[in-house]
């Protein structure tokens with residue numbers, strides 16, 4: 095079992111977790127339903143828990159967007175059915191202002207944090223890290239389990255906030271103070287806001303427990319021969335994601351603690367000179383901008399926490415399915431690293447119009463625009479990877495190519511916004527909504543879908559239906575561009591985001607039919623996502639059984655495990671690794687797995 | 701056991717072993733401490749920005765000048781210096797506990813952990829006294845009786861930050877004491893002896909030193925500047 099031993103102190107100390115792991119696969123102790131499916135410590139089961147919870151949240155969050163799109167697309171139409179379901183929140187079949195703000199807030203919070211953070215890196219870090227580095231499980235399976243259950247508890251608290259009488263938080267996913275600090279400022283700033291903060295604090299704990307585990311697993315538990323530069327890019331991406339999370343979420347937590355004190359202990363961290371409903375508050379000396387700094391110190395890294403796992407997945411999937419080595423492996427790692435560093439240095443680009451010192455702003459402009467460099471390197475590397483490849487157009491490949499397309503489109507609009515002078519015009523318009531949905535929202539979803547279609551056989555030992563996969567891809571791809579592309583024009587024309595009703599502005603009336611089209615397409619795209627969910631669960635139980643351990647002919651270690659690996663992943667010893675993960679089409683062979691020793695006559699170059 | 705022992709010393713990063721020769725728990729602890737450092741960093745920087753955007757700020761020499769049982773004597777920063785001293789000493793005893801763990805000396809481990817716990821409790825006791833004293837003077841979250849150094853009325857943020865940040869630090873000391881008590885019980889019961897190593901003590905030690913280090917910054921920012 096030498097491969098399991100990861101730590102040897104000066105006096106040959108073999109630490110407890112190794113012993114623990116050995117126990118696990120030597121004698122199969124009886125597992126109950128509870129230990130196998132509920133409080134499981136198997137990373138593969140935890141990954142499934144994350145994705146299923148993520149799917150539930152995605153349906154809820156997606157439904158919210160359909161509801162507020164109805165309002166934006168058809169502001170003058172009554173939908174009596176809404177009143178049937180939502181009562182006074184949709185009086186007369188019209189979405190009420192408080193309800194509208196609650197919907198956009200919950201939509202943003204849920205999708206950013208619960209779906210694209212927990213549902214994405216929670217799922218794929220758990221599934222892939224131990225399998226691809228050659229470990230029996232995470233460094234600490236127990237903390238890993240806790241990570242999921244903290245997320246679950248956070249979910250319960252967030253769901254319960256939907257049912258309180260004054261409604262859930264409604265200050266936007268950023269929850270800017272002072273609106274979020276003063277209960278009298280809006281309905282959503284009452285108990286809904288407290289529940290939001292509690293839920294988010296639990297979420298931070300979950301992400302910290304997960305992140306610490308991912309980092310120490312990747313550093314410590316790699317199998318013999320798996321040097322850092324032989325790791326698949328998925329693992330590199332998940333590694334930087336975890337580091338970003340571990341270093342930025344705590345700052346958000348500090349910001350939330352101060353906010354809680356402002357709400358309940360009479361402090362004025364974020365408050366100064368405020369009048370609410372004609373009532374003058376005596377808070378003095380605080381700074382509302384301080385909250386924004388604390389929020390965006392997390393908020394910007396957070397958008398990269400969301401996109402990096404997708405970048406890793408896309409790199410892997412594109413290389414496997416073009417049967418070509420990834421182009422510029424080291425450049426890929428280097429640009430991930432550069433992005434991770436820069437992610438901490440650009441947060442104030444969200445605050446160009448707060449009265450930020452323009453001189454300071456110019457530094458943030460520079461650093462922000464610098465991010466375009468590593469981003470462009472990655473894009474070129476993906477394109478050169480598929481260039482003249484022997485493309486296998488599986489759904490995962492299509493979603494990966496779609497990802498690259500979206501990342502280019504959204505990245506280019508980022509360059510507009512990164513210039514503070516242009517941003518003064520574009521800030522808080524629909525242009526921003528277009529930018530971040532294309533580059534982050536839809537693109538990361540595409541990475542996630544690519545991952546699901548690619549690793550479904552590994553997760554469930556069954557295949558997911560590809561025909562439905564193709565329909566899913568094309569409708570989502572075309573739909574996403576139809577929904578978000580026109581928003582650029584609306585934003586350039588000055589149409590603000592987060593407004594309930596734009597009909598009073600004559601200048602925006604020309605967008606009325608455009609808005610109707612966007613709403614109709616969003617409903618279609620939402621329906622197609624439900625079809626994907628159906629495909630997912632149907633295939634989980636009824637899909638065609640996988641017969642080969644390596645259905646994609648891929649090189650990485652997860653495909654050396656049995657089709658349905660038990661806890662411990664490999665029945666015998668953990669395989670040793672002899673080469674990097676991308677020997678595709680080498681010396682005339684289609685693929686060479688990482689476990690195969692270097693042959694005597696093998697050519698040198700990767 | 702063959703492979704990892706014979707692997708050459710230089711190839712630390714090639715897999716099959718920890719690149720730092722650290723057990724995973726310690727790697728986790730280091731990253732956790734980095735994360736926690738960011739939490740404290742965010743608090744202290746928030747405090748700094750609010751303080752420096754204010755025209756004036758209360759003078760710590762006037763606020764923190766009391767000492768238990770010393771009546772109205774003016775002893776600026778004397779008490780907090782004592783607190784700081786206690787905490788630093790408790791770090792020393794922690795070092796000794798870790799050292800004893802390296803030697804596998806159970807009795808010494810128990811002894812030094814015990815003194816570390818006493819140090820932690822003494823610090824918390826001092827903090828409780830200081831808070832009570834300030835509370836009696838009228839300071840609390842949302843209330844600040846101390847005028848600015850230039851004589852004008854101060855905003856409440858002096859108290860707000862003071863209680864929030866020292867409270868958050870005190871909470872860390874408190875959890876450190878709890879961890880140390882658990883370590884004491886485990887060491888006493890011979891758990892580590894059976895495991896053959898005292899790594900848990902080392903991890904608790906890392907945390908404890910970190911909490912002490914943070915105090916140095918809190919001390920600097922609230923009492924000295």
Ligand code: HEM
Nearest residue numbers: 397401443444462466505508509511512521522530533534
């Ligand atoms: C070349 C790269 C990029 C640049 C220069 C850039 C720049 C910007 C700027 C300046 C803003 C603030 C606009 C405003 O509110 O006025 C912004 C918003 C945003 N960006 Fe980017 N961005 C880039 C790429 C990305 C990527 C890759 C993601 C996510 C994966 C992303 C996610 C977001 C989000 C979520 C927001 C809006 C947050 C909100 O206000 O609710 N951006 N971007």
Ligand SMILES: [Cu+2]
Nearest residue numbers: 394441443444
């Ligand atoms: Cu940003």
